[in-house]
Amino acid sequence: MASLDSFKTRRTLKVGAKTYTYYSLKKAAERLGPDVERLPVSLKVLLENLLRYEDNRSVSADDVKAMADWVKDRRSDREIAYRPARVLMQDFTGVPAVVDLAAMRDAMSNMGGDPEKINPLSTCDLVIDHSVMVDVFGGRDSLEKNTEIEYERNGERYQFLRWGQKAFNNFRVVPPGTGICHQVNLEYLAQGVWTGRDGDETVAYPDTLVGTDSHTTMVNGMAVLGWGVGGIEAEAAMLGQPVSMLIPEVVGFKLTGRLREGTTATDLVLTVTQMLRKKGVVGKFVEFYGSGLDELSLADRATIANMAPEYGATCGFFPVDRETIAYLKKTGRKAARVALVEAYAKAQGMWRKPGTPDPIFTDTLELDISTVEPSLAGPKRPQDRVELSKVKDGFAKALADNGFGKAGPADARPQVKGTNYSVGHGDVVIAAITSCTNTSNPSVMIAAGLLARNAVKKGMKVKPWVKTSLAPGSKVVTEYLAKAGLQKDLDRLGFNLVGYGCTTCIGNSGPLPEPISDAITEGDLVAAAVLSGNRNFEGRVHPFVRANYLASPPLVVAYALAGSVGVDLVNEPLGEDSSGNPVFLKDIWPTNRQVADAVGSFVTQDMFKEQYADVFSGDKLWRRIKTPQSLTYAWDNKSTYVQNPPYFENMPAEPGAVTDVIGARVLGLFGDSITTDHISPAGSIKKDGPAGRYLIENGVAPADFNSYGARRGNHEVMMRGTFANIRIKNEMLGGAEGGNTKHQPDGEVMSIYDASMKYQAAGTPLVVFAGLEYGTGSSRDWAAKGTKLLGIKAVVAESFERIHRSNLVGMGILPLVFPEGVNRKTLNLDGTEVIDLKGMAAGLKPRMTVECTIKRADGSTQTVPLLCRIDTLDEVEYFRHGGILQYVLRGLLKAA
CATH class of the missing domain: 3.20.19.10 (Aconitase, domain 4)
Incomplete structure (x- = not known):
């Protein structure tokens, strides 16, 4: 962390009883020029990083000066070396990263070096969230059974991660059944301002990270700069290598107004995604500003930041303000840390308040939030927003235009074996409340619960062909839904808790009931899924489902009741009450005030403190896993989950x-x-494909194939997929x-x-x-x-x-x-x-x-x-x- 500091910017900041050293942007501005103070806040974070690591080797004075030139040109071709404070991983991408670290230890030892030198030098957290699948749904025991299946499927992987947790320094693992990495990051791991030791001094600097999942950007909603990188880049960052990057262009997105009645943060983010995709922001930062930020909760901001990969940006950043501080307090961060975040942001010119001058941006665009309409995105891409009133016609047109490829006759409606109902094109066979994008946002989760309550009161039921599931991103969600009494209403509609993880959003939707999948095959149907996720690319959600729509959690419940995307939820009834009377969406949709009141009453600080008090210990199943303590890993040549990769075989000392x-x-x-x-490779493994044949040859029955994601630690499986x-x-x-x-x-x-x-x-x-x-x-x-x-x-x-x-x-x-x-x-x-x-x-x-x-x-x-x-x-x-x-x-x- 020490540098020559040719800009002489080291200063001290006293917060309460503690004194911190920091690298002052205001002092740097005295050398670089006052316009530097009008840099976008996201670039101020990069500038601080350069000041802190400026050593005339990896970071030069010219790199720092390039930030001042950015203000003049609003762009730069300058390459910089950026060092994030920490690394975040999920288990699908984290397992191969830990496999590579273990392989590097072997290689270091084989080449005569010290294997203990292979350790994360930056804090690294791995959250096991991608392994749970929706095998069992719609029952009180769904969570318990899915958890048991998860451990049975992933025993080898989990044993390997337990070894890594013990073997590597500076490496923490959040066990299964806790939550989704980005929501755990938002609610607990992220601190706003990070601290580290430099000799006798405690240095304060912005909390920054890279993650092995593209939705690492979610934490930008609370002014923590982070984005997704590949596992190989993340490993290098863990091992002390800087992230090489060009100083990015920054597009300012001005928000004004407030959400009107009947619209949600999901509708807003789908609108933002569509606008930014059209604008073209690939490789750029997006920074949000304007009076509209005062009308957005931090969870709303995180929902927008989460989908930066969908709108193509490196990140979607929100600066620190009063709402950031309120969220840190609400989620149980320590008072001293909260005070440091506020003091540091103000000292560095990173604090936003009403009337703050707009930063200088490369380019800008603007949205009046009050113009946002209830929306979905689909049926194939997250940027393809479609207004709720146009979903029915849009699906029909895509079907008629052969937009899904070969399909059966438009009126095909095969009978589902063993039942008294049939299914046709556009019928919703999966309705999933899933993904950190929305489950991190209490307003849309509470809205889903209230809509479910209103539907239950009217005696409504979900259509029998719909596979329903609820997989929140943290246990806090379960607690506030239960405290509000809303989980019971969701349960009555089949939205029982199935697990804590990404599930349907990453293709872990589990099998459809066989009679449903048989009917889809028989009729060559274009079946539909509606999920509160961020991805709906072809083949992602389920191999039998070709039309996939992203929607807010309450709309997921509504479509489960309607049973088809061929129903116009704005103008047509989505079902009947117990007396046979038609029920329209407007009849059961909760008001914004009802949602806000419930959030205010039932989402409390104590919930966050309790759920994250012992977050790294895991449940009894995790604690029972036995693994030897050793410097290098004892590879099992018979394992079909974890294998020593070939990247370092016969590697010479010089390239x-x-x-x-x-x-x-x-x-x-x-x-x-x-x-x-x-x-x-993602999703299920076909038994007649190269990976399936490999597994069968190695004694694995098709029923035990698991998913590609679960087998990411075995290169033999992955390269075949x-x-x-x-x-x-x-x-x-x-x-x-x-x-x-x-x-x-x-x-x-x-x-x-x-x-x-x-x-x-x-x-x-x-x-x-x-x-x-x-x-x-x-x-x-x-x-x-x-x-x-x-x-x-x-x-x-x-x-x-x-x-x-x-x-x-x-x-x-x-x-x-x-x-x-x-x-x-x-x-x-x-x-x-x-x-x-x-x-x-x-x-x-x-x-x-x-x-x-x-x-x-x-x-x-x-x-x-x-x-x-x-x-x-x-x-x-x-x-x-x-x-x-x-x-x-x-x-x-x-x-x-």
């Missing part, structure tokens, strides 16, 4: 020279918006769905994995071509790791999503961009070509031109210049070493 890619074959030819959900999404379309096969390709030159159709193994056995390098926005979606390291293990040397696309581009570089894969006006279609690529990529061997440089020579089957050739999206000098080093982990390991070995 070899960078080479060109010659004679590559095309493994995949993809269109626009290929998400990491298309690339990365890369590009295996049932909805991905490889244009080499005419756009047919599924993870297949044509092996060249024989043209044989096979799985992408099988083709890769055949190519690798022959020593043939591979490339992938794609369209716009390649790699949007979750920041999943396996989208890059799997790509690496499949032998892919380069991905050529029209544009990349920020996180995935970075992860590709971190795994030693070239991200390349077509020049303007050129793409796979203008080049008439069909996948039979042989590709040469030249220029790297002569000297790899950031954003250099790489020459791509295309050799066609007819003997003709064509050369196209491509932009190398290795953006920084640090990334050049990562690539030169074969990846960021190899770079870190070699550095630690030299320092030994």
Whole structure:
């Protein structure tokens, strides 16, 4: 933490009985110019970080001065080294990160170094929240049974994490059954201002983090700067490596007005998401300002910040103000810490109050909150907002226009075996109150409970074909719903507690009742899901559900009652009361005042203090797990959950020279918006796919496959599932769905994995071509790791999503961009070509031109210049070493 501090900005701040050292932005402004004080608050956080670590090595005085230049130009091309205070992980992405750390310990030992040097240097918290599935629902014992199944499925993984909790210093694990990582972060882990020791001094600085989940941005709602990175970047940050980044553009989003009657924070965030997607904020910070912030609770702000990945921004930041302080108090943070947050923000010019001058932004846009309409998003993307009154017509049009692909006749309505009802297109078969996006917000959760109460009073029931579930992001939600008496009403409609975790939002929706799935298959139905999540990409929620809509929790309950997205909830009844009279949504929708009164009465500070008092201990099932205490992990070669990855096999002490890619074959030819959900293994494992065959060969019955997410610690499973999404379309096969390709030159159709193994056995390098926005979606390291293990040397696309581009570089894969006006279609690529990529061997440089020579089957050739999206000098080093982990390991070995 010590630096040369050439700007002489170290000052002291007395708060109560304690004195803190801090790096004063106001003193820096005396050197940099007064306009620095009008930097967006999010950039002030970055500036403080540079001041604190300025040492004329990784951070120079010129880096600091670049922030002053930003004020003049409102943008910068300057690369900076940023060091977040801590790292947050969830278990799906956290397990492979801990696997890699364990593998690095083995490698360090094998290379003659000290394995104990492999430890997180920054605080690292892993929250186990992605493993619970909705196997059992609609009953009082749903939680208990799902928890038992979760432990049975994940015993090996949980034993490994228990080992890591004991083996690594500075590494904490929040056990299963506690909550979702982002909600636990918001309600407990985040502190607003972090503190650390520097000699005899206690230094105060902004609480910052990176997380191995893209929705790490949620905590920006309470002025904690954080965003999602790949597991490989997070591991490097844990090991003391800075996050290399360009000083971002910052788009200011001015909010005015207040939500009107009948609208929720979910409606607001779906509107914001649509606006920012249209604006184009990929790779940028978004910072919210304006009088409308005074009308938003911190939970409302967190809901908006959570969905930054959906609107494409690096983060969606809200500055510190009175509402931030009130939330810290409400959630039981220590009084001394709350006082420090307020004092620090005011001392640093980071405090927002009515009348605060607007910061300088790169660009701005504005929304009057009072104009927001009740909305959903879908049926395929979170940015596709649709007003509630237009959902019915929108679904019908998509069905008529073949928007879901092959489907049965519009009037298809097969009988559900063993029942007296049938199902048809648009029927809601999954209604899930899930995801930190909304379960962290008491107003929408209370609203769902009140709507359920009103429906129960009228004798209404959920349609029998709907799988209902409630999976909150923390136990606090359960406590206030129970205290308000609302959980009983939710239970009566089938929204019983099924677990504490992400569940349906990440595809852990569990199986549909077999008669329902049989009817969907029989009628080739486009069934629907309505969930209070943040993701609804194709194939994500459930393989049998093709139309997926994001909605507020009360609308999830309403659609469960209606049973179909083919019902206009604004103008048509969603059901009948006990006397057979029609009931409209307006008849059971709670008023804003009723919701506010309930939140004020039943959400208390004591709940947060009680639920987080012993958060790292876990339940009796967690405490029963036995694991040996050892410096290195005892790998089990028979394990199908955790395996030692091959990244460090036969690794020399020094990296070899960078080479060109010659004679590559095309493994995949993809269109626009290929998400990491298309690339990365996720959801259920098909028994007839490469991963399923591997598990069966290793003695695992299909009933025990679990999910890809649960097996992220086994590279053999994961690389077999890369590009295996049932909805991905490889244009080499005419756009047919599924993870297949044509092996060249024989043209044989096979799985992408099988083709890769055949190519690798022959020593043939591979490339992938794609369209716009390649790699949007979750920041999943396996989208890059799997790509690496499949032998892919380069991905050529029209544009990349920020996180995935970075992860590709971190795994030693070239991200390349077509020049303007050129793409796979203008080049008439069909996948039979042989590709040469030249220029790297002569000297790899950031954003250099790489020459791509295309050799066609007819003997003709064509050369196209491509932009190398290795953006920084640090990334050049990562690539030169074969990846960021190899770079870190070699550095630690030299320092030994």
